[in-house]
Amino acid sequence: MSTLPAPRPEEEEAATIARLEDEVRKLRKINAALIDRVERSTDLSHSAFSMFERAITLEQLVRDRTRALEDALGQLASANAKLAQARAEAEAAETRLRDAIESINEGFALFDAEDRLVLYNEAYLGFWPDLVDVAQQRPTFHEIITMLAEQRCPAGALSSPDRWVSDRLARHAVAEGGHVQALSDGRWIQINELRTSEGGIVGIYTDITEAKAEDARARARDLAEQNLALQALLDNLVEGVCMFDADRRLTAWNGALQRLLGLSGDASGALSQHADLVRFCRESLAMDGAEVLDWRTEGEAPVRNRLCQVGERIWDVRTTVTALGGMVVGFLDVTEPATARQILQDTAETLERRVAERTTELMALNQRLASEVAERRAIEAQLLEAKTAAELANRSKTSFIAAASHDLLQPLNAARLFIAALTERRLALPTRALVNQASTSLNSVEDLLETIFEISRLDAGAITPVLGNVNLAALLATLQTEFAPMARSAGLAFVVEPVAAWVRSDARLLRRILQNLVSNAIRYTARGEVRITVDQPAPGQVRVSVADTGPGIPHDQQERIFEEFRRLDTSNRIPGKGLGLAIVRRATAMLQHPLALNSEAGAGACFAVTLPEGECQADAVPAHAKPARDRTIQGRRILVIDNEAQIQLGMETLLSGWGCQVTAAGSGAAALDRLGPVDQGALPDVIIADFHLDHAETGDQAVHDIRTALGRDLPAIIISADRSEELKTRLAGQKLPLLGKPVKPAQLRALLQTMMN
Known part of the structure; x- marks a missing residue:
């Protein structure tokens, strides 16, 4: 790197030192003159004392001047030391700057505020070799580019030097970025110029000849590839x-x-x-x-x-x-397409003639079809009316069965109460046998009505599934407890394989499905076993299978057994109504649980229900066992509210046989009249009320009126043949237990013992 002569910062300190030296010389001259004057003074007209005073004064002046001279010399020495240190630091900084600039590969040039070249490196002179002789003279930028244009160094100056000079001066004056220049010797340089804080301009010159050559080669390759692709395209046309x-x-x-x-x-x-x-x-x-x-x-x-x-x-x-x-x-x-086009044109003309002929024929046929369409529309309207009438009849039938359940079950409920009252008494053996037969017949009628009502509710859409996570292990354990005695009495082995699984279903409907499948399997199996297994046919699915060793089901009968009142000829001797599988088919369809049957004649049957996998729920914390209490209901006062006299009589007979004091009435108002003015000790212990009473009165309303009139929150039980979810929800909100008709005496007695104890 080369530097040009420029003013240095040390000049000001040198001027200060020169001024201090000049003052020292003056002080020395004054001091010498004063001493000489004292020595040469011979004025005898003054007294010795005056001369002594003057000598003292001159001595003090000499001492002050001497002290001032010493201070000036001290300041001069300090300034010389600082000047030497500054000079050393400046030389070190200049050396580091020179080394840093020379170490970069790019050309470097610095122009001052007057646009004169003050600093550059050898790489810069490598681009402009002709500047070596004049660079030390601090030329201006204008002088440099004028000389370069005259020597035709840039490629742009070969044809028009003046234009190149003006363009280069304009870019240099802006100094806000980079641009590319081509040299006459084939090289390319990129010039980046920025303005300094003192108003000068610093320029970086980078040789990009190789990058330009690589770019040209890449463009040539792309052009060659494009030519090859174009030729390949032409050859494939x-x-x-x-x-x-x-x-x-x-x-x-x-x-x-x-x-x-x-x-x-x-x-x-x-x-x-x-x-x-x-x-x-x-x-x-x-x-x-x-x-x-x-x-x-x-x-x-x-x-x-x-x-x-x-x-x-x-x-x-x-x-x-x-x-x-x-x-x-x-x-x-285009010979083939033209020939084909001509053939198509001839064919089109032929077809047009044929179409014209056929159009005449079709018009006549259309008239005949119009008359037939009118007839078919009339028939379709008649069929639609018949279908609507059939749907109305089906809905009327379903609604009738659902609405008539109360009236149908009322006499059955009364008969059940009377039979239960008879079984509580001492009877002769022939009479007890007749009572047991009557009870069995009532059970059959009750099961048949329950099944019919359930099918009617499924058909009418009155049952709405409530999906939740069901513990399959607990449900199967309940089924094992429920059907184990039935299997033992039939001489069968009832096996429930242990399982730990949760499924997503309606707990009540799923229990009903499995109950019907297990009940059918035990009923139709003469010997062997009934087995419940659980497996996982696919991820996210759980399959429950009920298999038996019974007579099996032929393939041609496997679809018919799901119809109502449909039983195999070989099973007519076995008790049953043929409705269990009909309920299973409807319930699984409602829950969207696939139902499969695998059976062969003489090889048993296997019914499988596939369920979606559920989420495991934490088991409920078991309640602490309560101490045993007296569960007798003898002597308890019970108020019975029912609009049927036979039901009142049956309830009185049954409850009196259990030792209860019974008061019966047909409505809430009648019950209050029968009770009369009673004190707190004579209040009924429990109210048993039918839900459907006369004059649109309901059992829960009657209970509410009696509780309000007596001022006591008396325990109460509601009895109804209505098994809808709406009624269950309504009574659950009032904390009133619900028993279905016909009432099972054992269930009623257990509920009374629980409520009164």
């Missing part, structure tokens, strides 16, 4: 294509052109000029309509095409003017 430049010379063609024109060699030899192509098509090929090949001028339409006859072939010839003044000619053999 079915159409023969050739291209002529603005001088009408052949520049490109494809193999399809040579095959179509029948050229044996290279097309450039036979068709080097556009005139050769026109002459070849007219003379050698005898092309009809060869004028389409005439050279196109700029004022004509850019595209022209025509069908030309070449012997027995038909060509579609297209000429297109290019943007550079050339022309592209395309030849396409």
Whole structure:
């Protein structure tokens, strides 16, 4: 790196030192003059004392001047030391700056506020070798580029030096970024100029010749690849294509052109000029309509095409003017499409004649069809009316069965109460046998009515599934406890394989499905076993299978057994109504649980229900066992409210047989009249009320009126044949237990013992 002479910061300190030295010289001269004056004074007119005083005064003045001289010398020495330190630091900084600038590969140049070159490195001179002799003279930027333009160093100065100089000065004045310059020796440099805080300009010069060359090579490769791709595209075209430049010379063609024109060699030899192509098509090929090949001028339409006859072939010839003044000619053999088009045209004309003939026939046929459509629409309207009537009848039947359940179960409920009252008494053996037979018959009637009512509710959509997470292990354990005695009495083994699984279903409907399947399996199996297994057929699914060793079900009967009151001929001797599987089919369809049957005649049967897997729930914390209490209901006062006299009598007979004091009434108001003025000790212990009373009164309303009149929250039980979820929800909100009709005496007695104890 080279530096130019410039003012240094030490000049101010040198001026200060010179001024201090000048003052010291003056002080020395004054001091010498004073001493000389004292020594040469011989004035005898003054007294000795005056001379002594003057000597003292002069001595004090000399001492002060001497002290001032010493201070000036001390300041001079301190300034010399600081100056030496500053000079050393400046030289070290200058050395580091020189080394840093020389270490970079790019050229570096610094111009001051007057735009003179003050700092540069050898790399900068490498771009401009002619500046070596003048760089030390601190030339201006304008002088530098003028000299470079005169010597034609930049490529831009070869043709117009003045323009290059003005453009370069304009870029230098802005100094806000970089630009690229080409040199006359083939090199490329990138110049980045920025303005300094003192108003100067610093420039970085980078040699990018290799990057430019690589960029040019990449562009050449891309161009070559594009040419290859274009030629490959032309060679794969079915159409023969050739291209002529603005001088009408052949520049490109494809193999399809040579095959179509029948050229044996290279097309450039036979068709080097556009005139050769026109002459070849007219003379050698005898092309009809060869004028389409005439050279196109700029004022004509850019595209022209025509069908030309070449012997027995038909060509579609297209000429297109290019943007550079050339022309592209395309030849396409359309003999087959043209022939097919002619055939299609002839066929179309034939079809048009046939269509006209058939149209006349179809018009007559259409009239006949219109009359038939009218008849069919009338029949469709009649069928729709019949279907609507059938649906209304079905809904009426379902609604009737659901609504009539109360009236149907009322006498059955009364009979159940009377039979239960009889079983509590001492009877002769023949009489007890008759009572047991009557109880069995009532059980059959009750099961039949329960099944019919359940089917009617399923058909009517009165049952809404409540999906939740069901503990399958607990449900199967309940089934094992419920059906184990029935299986033992039939001489069968009832096996429930242990399982730990949770499923997503309606707990009540799922229990009903499995109860019917297990009950059927035990009922129809003469010997062997009934087994419940659980497996996982697919991720997220749980399959519960009920298999037996019974007689099996033939394939032709496997669909019929799910119909109502449908039983196999071989099972008619077995008790049952043929409704259990009908309920299973409806319930699984409602819950969207797939039901499968696998059975062979004589090989047993396996019913499988596939359920979605549920989420495991924490088991409920068991309640602490309560101490045993007296569960007798003897002597308890019970108020019975029912609008049927037979039910009142049956309840009185049954409850009196248990030792209870019974008061019966037909409504809430009648019950209050029967109770009369009672004190707290004579209040009833429990109220048993039928839900449906006379005059639209309900059992819960009667209970509420009695509780309000007596001022006590008396325990109460509601009895009803209505098994809807709405009623259960309504009574659960009032904390009133619900018993279904016909009432089972054991269930009623257990509930009374629980409530009164």
